[in-house]
Amino acid sequence: MKLKLAILPGDGIGPEIIDQAMKVVKVVAAKFNHELEYEFALTGACAIDELGAPYPDSTHELCMNADAVLFGAIGDPKYDNNPKAPVRPEQGLLLMRKKLGLYANIRPVVTFPSLLHKSPLRRELIEGADFVAIRELTGGIYFGEKGRKDNGNTAFDVCEYTRMEVERILKLGYEYAMKRNKKLTVVDKANVLESSRLWREVAQEMAPTYPEVTTEYMFVDNAAMQIIQWPKNFDVMVTENMFGDILTDEASVITGSLGLSPSASIGIHTSVFEPIHGSYPQAAGKNIANPVATILSAAMMFEYAFNLMEEGAIIRKAVDASLDAKVVTVDISTEKPYSTSEVGDWIAEWVAK
Amino acid sequence: MKLKLAILPGDGIGPEIIDQAMKVVKVVAAKFNHELEYEFALTGACAIDELGAPYPDSTHELCMNADAVLFGAIGDPKYDNNPKAPVRPEQGLLLMRKKLGLYANIRPVVTFPSLLHKSPLRRELIEGADFVAIRELTGGIYFGEKGRKDNGNTAFDVCEYTRMEVERILKLGYEYAMKRNKKLTVVDKANVLESSRLWREVAQEMAPTYPEVTTEYMFVDNAAMQIIQWPKNFDVMVTENMFGDILTDEASVITGSLGLSPSASIGIHTSVFEPIHGSYPQAAGKNIANPVATILSAAMMFEYAFNLMEEGAIIRKAVDASLDAKVVTVDISTEKPYSTSEVGDWIAEWVAK
Ligand SMILES: CC(C)[C@H](C(=O)O)[C@@H](O)C(=O)O
Ligand SMILES: CC(C)[C@H](C(=O)O)[C@@H](O)C(=O)O
Numbered sequence: 001m002k003l004k005l006a007i008l009p010g011d012g013i014g015p016e017i018i019d020q021a022m023k024v025v026k027v028v029a030a031k032f033n034h035e036l037e038y039e040f041a042l043t044g045a046c047a048i049d050e051l052g053a054p055y056p057d058s059t060h061e062l063c064m065n066a067d068a069v070l071f072g073a074i075g076d077p078k079y080d081n082n083p084k085a086p087v088r089p090e091q092g093l094l095l096m097r098k099k100l101g102l103y104a105n106i107r108p109v110v111t112f113p114s115l116l117h118k119s120p121l122r123r124e125l126i127e128g129a130d131f132v133a134i135r136e137l138t139g140g141i142y143f144g145e146k147g148r149k150d151n152g153n154t155a156f157d158v159c160e161y162t163r164m165e166v167e168r169i170l171k172l173g174y175e176y177a178m179k180r181n182k183k184l185t186v187v188d189k190a191n192v193l194e195s196s197r198l199w200r201e202v203a204q205e206m207a208p209t210y211p212e213v214t215t216e217y218m219f220v221d222n223a224a225m226q227i228i229q230w231p232k233n234f235d236v237m238v239t240e241n242m243f244g245d246i247l248t249d250e251a252s253v254i255t256g257s258l259g260l261s262p263s264a265s266i267g268i269h270t271s272v273f274e275p276i277h278g279s280y281p282q283a284a285g286k287n288i289a290n291p292v293a294t295i296l297s298a299a300m301m302f303e304y305a306f307n308l309m310e311e312g313a314i315i316r317k318a319v320d321a322s323l324d325a326k327v328v329t330v331d332i333s334t335e336k337p338y339s340t341s342e343v344g345d346w347i348a349e350w351v352a353k
Numbered sequence: 354m355k356l357k358l359a360i361l362p363g364d365g366i367g368p369e370i371i372d373q374a375m376k377v378v379k380v381v382a383a384k385f386n387h388e389l390e391y392e393f394a395l396t397g398a399c400a401i402d403e404l405g406a407p408y409p410d411s412t413h414e415l416c417m418n419a420d421a422v423l424f425g426a427i428g429d430p431k432y433d434n435n436p437k438a439p440v441r442p443e444q445g446l447l448l449m450r451k452k453l454g455l456y457a458n459i460r461p462v463v464t465f466p467s468l469l470h471k472s473p474l475r476r477e478l479i480e481g482a483d484f485v486a487i488r489e490l491t492g493g494i495y496f497g498e499k500g501r502k503d504n505g506n507t508a509f510d511v512c513e514y515t516r517m518e519v520e521r522i523l524k525l526g527y528e529y530a531m532k533r534n535k536k537l538t539v540v541d542k543a544n545v546l547e548s549s550r551l552w553r554e555v556a557q558e559m560a561p562t563y564p565e566v567t568t569e570y571m572f573v574d575n576a577a578m579q580i581i582q583w584p585k586n587f588d589v590m591v592t593e594n595m596f597g598d599i600l601t602d603e604a605s606v607i608t609g610s611l612g613l614s615p616s617a618s619i620g621i622h623t624s625v626f627e628p629i630h631g632s633y634p635q636a637a638g639k640n641i642a643n644p645v646a647t648i649l650s651a652a653m654m655f656e657y658a659f660n661l662m663e664e665g666a667i668i669r670k671a672v673d674a675s676l677d678a679k680v681v682t683v684d685i686s687t688e689k690p691y692s693t694s695e696v697g698d699w700i701a702e703w704v705a706k
Contacts, residue, residue: 080544090544120474120581141494141512146547153516155551159494160509189595191433191443194499198508224603225611228473228581242542246599250577258578 003029003306005038006066006270008059011045011089012279013289013340014072020291020344021070021298024318027352028302028311039066043096044074044089044279054092060099064269068305069100070298071274077281097137101268103165104172105135106304107248107276108262109231111255114323115332118256121228126254131234132176133251135244136161136169137265140195142241161195161240166202172266173238174206177213183235185216187223187243199240220247227251252276259290259331260319262297264304271305273297287339290329292319295347318350356382356659358391359419359623361412364398364442365632366642366693367425373644373697374423374651377671380705381655381664392419396449397427397442397632407445413452417622421658422453423651424627430634450490454621456518457525458488460601460629461615462584464608467676468685471609474581479607484587485529486604488597489514489522490618493548495594514548514593519555525619526591527559530566536588538569540576540596552593573600580604605629612643612684613672615650617657624658626650640692643682645672648700671703 007022009015022038029036041059048054054074063069074089096102109131116123144158170186177184186203188196200217207215218226220243226233227247231254239247252261258277265272275293283289296319303312322328327346330337338346360375362368375391382389394412401407407427416422427442449455462484469476497511523539530537539556541549553570560568571579573596579586580600584607592600605614611630618625628646636642649672656665675681680699683690691699 088544094545120478122473122475125473142545144509148547148551150515154513155548156497156511156513157546157548158509158511160507162503163506189598191441192447192495193510194501195508195510198501221598221602224577224599225606228603228606242595243599245542245574246577246596249574250581250603253578253581 001306001308002035002037004065004067005036006062006069007038007040008043008069008071009040010043010072010074010279011076012073012281012284014044014074014279016285016287016340017275017289017291017294018070018072020340020347021294023344023348024295024315024351025070025298027348028315031352032308032311043071043092045076045079047092048087048089054087054089055095055099060096063096063100066270068301069270069272070301071272072294073275073277073279075279075281094142096272097265098143100270100272101138102265102272103136103138103268104169104266105137105244105248106264106266107133107135107252109133109251109255112257112260112323115255115257115260118332119254120256121231121254125229126231129231129255131231132180132236133244133248134169134173134176134236134238135248136165136240137244138241139165140241159193159195159242161198163198163202166199167206169238170203170206173236174210174213177236178210181235182212183214183216185218185223185234185237187218187220187237187239187247189220189243190217191219195240223247224250228254248276259329260292260296262293262300264297264300266304273301273305287341288330288337289340290331291340291344292322295319295344314351318347321350322347354659354661355388355390357418357420358389359415359422360391360393361396361422361424362393363396363425363427363632364429365426365634365637367397367427367632369638369640369693370628370642370644370647371423371425373693373700374647376697376701377648377668377704378423378651380701381668384705385661385664396424396445398429398432400445401440401442407440407442408448408452413449416449416453419623421654422623422625423654424625425647426628426630426632428632428634447495449625450618451496453623453625454491455618455625456489456491456621457522457619458490458597458601459617459619460486460488460605462486462604462608465610465613465676468608468610468613471685472607473609474584474607478582479584482584482608484584485533485589486597486601487522487526487529487589487591488601489518489593490597491594492518493594512546512548512595514551516551516555519552520559522591523556523559526589527563527566530589531563534588535565536567536569538571538576538587538590540571540573540590540592540600542573542596543570544572548593576600577603581607601629612682613645613649615646615653617650617653619657626654626658640694641683641690642693643684644693644697645675648672648697667704668700671700674703675700
């Protein structure tokens with residue numbers, strides 16, 4: 001099979017972790033006889049610095065022509081804390097989501113038995129926790145009209161959803177639930193927001209179409225509590241963009257494995273695979289960042305973008321083996337930590353052997 | 354001193370827990386020679402049923418003429434899961450907030466040494482955690498324009514903030530920080546939302562006025578992680594309405610003492626004191642609900658509404674004593690649980706003696 005990839009390392013630790021993932025991708029492609037074609041492009045702060053835009057047209061072109069995009073991370077402290085900066089790396093991310101139509105961000109929330117002690121939650125609460133959080137990614141308050149009135153003294157942002165957008169993401173949620181434990185939790189704030197009432201209306205209309213799935217409705221404030229009280233009660237959770245931003249980050253912490261958590265953003269034109277952690281500028285260039293979230297994002301890429309399940313599975317097995325062998329970076333163990341590239345080499349070699 | 358109170362028990366367990374708090378309030382008033390004047394009024398589902406509105410004008414009148422309002426909880430399952438219900442109990446709550454100008458909701462997040470094992474977080478992370486979460490309560494997306502377009506197929510909600518609203522709540526945040534450990538965390542989403550950029554702008558302008566306070570800016574998704582990773586790093590946190598709804602509920606869980614957590618809503622016309630938990634309809638009428646959060650809300654009332662610090666302190670001491678003596682409801686200990694009224698009696702008697 002021919003695999004055409006766009007590679008966007010981004011800022012901070014992005015380039016280092018992408019390097020490791022690419023080592024693994026190359027080994028998998030060779031082992032399974034796939035023809036690998038890939039090209040690198042700039043995005044984020046580095047793209048602003050070199051090309052004047054955080055998601056340049058040339059980068060977009062490349063993504064549009066790729067079967068899948070492997071993405072590192074973006075963000076640079078020099079753009080933070082300046083609410084008046086004319087252009088910010090994050091705008092590149094939002095532009096990419098919009099232009100590629102990346103309407104669904106999918107984050108598996110799973111625990112690794114050997115890492116349970118890293119979780120802030122008590123072991124018995126998270127042992128065996130396993131759910132999927134689906135965040136709508138191209139609608140809501142992120143992309144609604146925004147601006148100032150009254151000489152700049154009033155600021156506003158509009159949260160807007162259409163029935164089509166809600167149906168599309170709920171459908172994905174139901175399909176996931178059908179393949180898993182048949183429970184879908186729809187998170188909204190229907191007791192306050194009109195947009196949430198549309199979400200709940202659409203969900204109530206769709207639910208009978210999936211009689212095997214139990215649909216549960218939960219207010220977002222309650223969900224923020226349930227995630228840390230009873231994480232094992234979730235199977236598939238689906239929610240709108242802003243709530244998803246908050247809840248998926250909260251959920252990522254409970255497993256204790258932020259550095260190991262991948263994500264997939266499913267798009268109309270192509271799909272993007274990226275670790276959920278950020279660009280971690282303090283660690284950039286030090287060869288200490290954990291490459292596993294990016295390597296597992298590559299596993300998701302094989303599975304989601306190409307339906308190559310065996311290829312994804314072998315990467316997962318290699319990662320499990322690296323954890324068992326304690327070949328891990330300093331965020332996982334300070335005892336005898338390995339470097340970013342050592343972990344990448346070890347996993348790539350395990351796959352090759 | 355004359356204490357003029359409006360008492361709004363609300364729905365579910367509201368009446369039972371308010372009964373206990375009133376026992377304590379009466380004993381405190383007698384002990385310290387205050388003249389107590391109070392009247393009950395309906396709000397929530399019971400007000401819809403009896404008077405056709407969740408926050409009737411008569412109730413509002415009473416609150417406007419009171420020095421402070423003691424509030425139970427509202428909400429009834431028969432109004433949930435019906436996005437098209439013409440009137441809902443929650444509307445009463447929002448109307449009350451707006452009409453009384455309750456612009457700031459204040460929630461102390463503290464741990465009780467004897468309850469650390471009830472927390473979902475590991476003991477060492479929360480032992481000694483002690484911060485105050487301040488939520489803006491009359492602005493933002495809760496109260497912006499909302500509606501449908503396109504034959505009902507598009508729904509929208511507008512999040513809007515004025516400079517005045519932001520200044521008012523940040524000022525409160527800074528004043529709290531000055532009285533505490535001099536750290537203010539301003540939570541926003543300034544990398545995406547225009548309203549958040551106004552928040553950050555105003556905070557950056559005000560910060561130099563409080564040179565002793567360290568101002569920290571944090572994106573809401575990051576805050577959702579930090580609250581469960583490093584709760585001890587917070588001193589005073591301030592944020593907008595919707596983010597505050599989510600984060601304060603998340604924060605309430607980490608102490609393991611949801612049934613013990615009070616809140617104060619500071620208003621222009623009067624202030625409202627209420628437990629942070631809901632109406633818990635499953636427990637209504639069973640004399641099992643925990644009255645302590647409401648009793649501690651009464652303590653906050655003495656302190657905030659009347660500046661009667663000794664009166665507040667004795668209630669807190671009585672609550673601590675009840676916990677030490679294991680005179681607690683079933684949510685705290687299933688071993689030899691006391692009933693709602695037994696706990697109320699015990700605390701009232703402790704104060705009296
Ligand atoms: C950087 C920011 C714009 C972005 C978001 O809020 O979507 C990030 O937090 C994320 O979750 O990918
Ligand atoms: C009932 C609901 C409208 C309310 C809110 O969202 O403000 C509640 O969750 C709260 O936090 O007091």
